[in-house]
Amino acid sequence: MYIIALDQGTTSSRAIIFDERGGIRGMVQKEFNQIYPKPGWVEHDPREIWNSQEEVMHGVLRNSGITPDQVQAIGITNQRETTILWNRETGEPIHNAIVWQCRRTAEICKKLRDAGHEETVMKKTGLLLDPYFSGTKIKWMLDNVSGARELADAGKLAFGTVDSWLLWNLTGGEVHATDVTNAARTMLFNIHTLEWDRDMLELLNIPESLLPEIVPSSGTVGHTVFPGGKKIPIAGIAGDQHAALFGQACFTPGMLKNTYGTGCFLLANTGPEPISSKNRLLTTPGWELASHDTAYAMEGSIFIGGAAIQWLRDSLKLIANAAESEQFATQEKDSNGVYVVPAFVGLGAPYWDSYARGGMFGLTAGSNRNHIIRATLESIAYQSRDVVEAMIKDGLGEDRMKAIRVDGGASANNFLMQFQADILGTPVERPKVSETTALGAAYLAGLGTGMWDSLSQIEKIWQIDRRFEPRMNADRREELYAGWQEAVTRVRGWEK
Numbered sequence: 001m002y003i004i005a006l007d008q009g010t011t012s013s014r015a016i017i018f019d020e021r022g023g024i025r026g027m028v029q030k031e032f033n034q035i036y037p038k039p040g041w042v043e044h045d046p047r048e049i050w051n052s053q054e055e056v057m058h059g060v061l062r063n064s065g066i067t068p069d070q071v072q073a074i075g076i077t078n079q080r081e082t083t084i085l086w087n088r089e090t091g092e093p094i095h096n097a098i099v100w101q102c103r104r105t106a107e108i109c110k111k112l113r114d115a116g117h118e119e120t121v122m123k124k125t126g127l128l129l130d131p132y133f134s135g136t137k138i139k140w141m142l143d144n145v146s147g148a149r150e151l152a153d154a155g156k157l158a159f160g161t162v163d164s165w166l167l168w169n170l171t172g173g174e175v176h177a178t179d180v181t182n183a184a185r186t187m188l189f190n191i192h193t194l195e196w197d198r199d200m201l202e203l204l205n206i207p208e209s210l211l212p213e214i215v216p217s218s219g220t221v222g223h224t225v226f227p228g229g230k231k232i233p234i235a236g237i238a239g240d241q242h243a244a245l246f247g248q249a250c251f252t253p254g255m256l257k258n259t260y261g262t263g264c265f266l267l268a269n270t271g272p273e274p275i276s277s278k279n280r281l282l283t284t285p286g287w288e289l290a291s292h293d294t295a296y297a298m299e300g301s302i303f304i305g306g307a308a309i310q311w312l313r314d315s316l317k318l319i320a321n322a323a324e325s326e327q328f329a330t331q332e333k334d335s336n337g338v339y340v341v342p343a344f345v346g347l348g349a350p351y352w353d354s355y356a357r358g359g360m361f362g363l364t365a366g367s368n369r370n371h372i373i374r375a376t377l378e379s380i381a382y383q384s385r386d387v388v389e390a391m392i393k394d395g396l397g398e399d400r401m402k403a404i405r406v407d408g409g410a411s412a413n414n415f416l417m418q419f420q421a422d423i424l425g426t427p428v429e430r431p432k433v434s435e436t437t438a439l440g441a442a443y444l445a446g447l448g449t450g451m452w453d454s455l456s457q458i459e460k461i462w463q464i465d466r467r468f469e470p471r472m473n474a475d476r477r478e479e480l481y482a483g484w485q486e487a488v489t490r491v492r493g494w495e496k
């Protein structure tokens with residue numbers, strides 16, 4: 001039997017079939033449109049999200065020759081925070097999805113911060129007051145889309161993050177639910193009680209009638225019917241970064257992963273109780289199993305990771321494809337003093353500066369294309385170190401982490417992985433299956449339907465592809481990192 005994982009990411013929808021040994025038996029991917037109505041605003045068409053996801057789900061079965069009868073369950077994993085409101089009666093969205101990267105609610109957040117609400121938000125939700133999260137995006141739609149409040153008051157409006165939207169469509173409008181990890185990104189969810197929080201709903205003036213039911217990350221929540229009539233359970237749901245933590249088998253407190261996709265997301269397992277950060281990191285459930293066993297995580301979210309390499313390709317046209325960045329970067333022995341700070345949409349953890357913008361520093365007449373490409377790759381590793389430093393200050397991993405497990409598109413870049421190990425002074429471990437996000441969703445669905453029955457069974461499936469040992473001496477490491485920190489101070493608050 002097989003599991004289909006639906007991985008609905010920021011730039012593409014993927015469907016991957018996994019076998020009982022966690023091996024990939026088929027994969028189909030489809031990109032979809034990014035909509036930028038104004039500078040700093042990002043939207044997706046919810047219909048396109050669903051259509052592309054449905055298409056790849058059927059496509060992967062066709063391509064692999066696996067029949068619906070051989071599919072035990074479906075797992076969903078998704079870009080988080082992205083906000084969709086739809087009419088419960090027609091199933092039609094009332095507006096485009098407001099994407100996690102969208103900054104349109106910066107002013108709403110500022111007002112709430114100025115009114116002294118950040119402390120409460122942090123305590124209850126484990127988040128910070130930033131436009132990143134769904135709460136202020138829902139508020140914006142209710143206040144700005146004509147007829148939205150009336151629909152909400154009549155109980156006809158549904159809110160969902162992308163998991164809920166897919167689940168609703170997969171089940172023909174029968175199930176309106178979300179799992180704890182996705183709920184935790186809304187700013188409406190109490191991470192201690194694992195329920196919607198009335199005070200947060202009141203603060204943002206959001207009616208409870210909009211909200212999905214909260215379910216664990218593993219266990220059957222509904223069924224989808226394939227052509228031919230086969231009913232398949234949907235048995236795993238998790239936000240993509242949580243799914244990656246699970247797919248990397250980071251089951252022991254202290255274990256840490258970094259996913260290098262559009263952004264970079266470092267999550268560390270912190271055990272069965274939430275731990276609050278004193279260094280502006282997020283506290284979030286890692287997952288909740290069907291047994292209600294819950295693991296918590298500490299998270300550092302970096303908004304621009306691999307997207308900086310897309311910028312080299314699409315805007316600066318310095319490279320033809322992302323993989324080429326490695327060849328150019330390794331033609332130089334260092335970046336020749338050049339630093340790139342890719343704060344294109346502000347800075348996420350640990351700075352949370354919506355008003356920072358990108359900068360390039362240390363240019364001389366001797367700076368060439370290779371130096372800029374190299375400095376851009378290095379910026380991904382420096383941002384990750386900023387987060388690791390905050391985690392260490394919060395008491396994780398004593399003075400150094402033991403190792404960091406990596407995945408996501410840019411983890412294929414050997415230069416970047418070696419530089420990451422060097423600049424952290426910590427070994428970097430890359431697993432054989434790099435699709436750990438989808439794998440995590442498959443594990444959750446498989447655990448929920450008896451394909452696997454314990455975490456220790458899953459732990460044994462994890463296999464290393466390559467381990468990058470730190471080679472840089474400590475003085476050089478600290479000298480380079482000090483340059484980065486200086487560059488960051490120069491871009492802070494730029495937009496103000």
Ligand SMILES: Nc1ncnc2c1ncn2[C@@H]1O[C@H](COP(=O)(O)OP(=O)(O)O)[C@@H](O)[C@H]1O
Pocket residue numbers: 009010011012260261262263305306307308309310322323324325326408409410411412413
């Ligand atoms: N070899 C590479 N070197 C550096 N960056 C890469 C490489 N391959 C892919 N990327 C970057 O990784 C990102 C895609 O990774 P992926 O995990 O598919 O992201 P997402 O799930 O966020 O869409 C892109 O931003 C791309 O620029």
Ligand SMILES: O=P(O)(O)OC[C@H](O)CO
Pocket residue numbers: 008009010011078079080081100239240241261262263
């Ligand atoms: O789609 P990704 O992989 O860029 O992940 C997006 C994150 O979930 C945003 O929080």
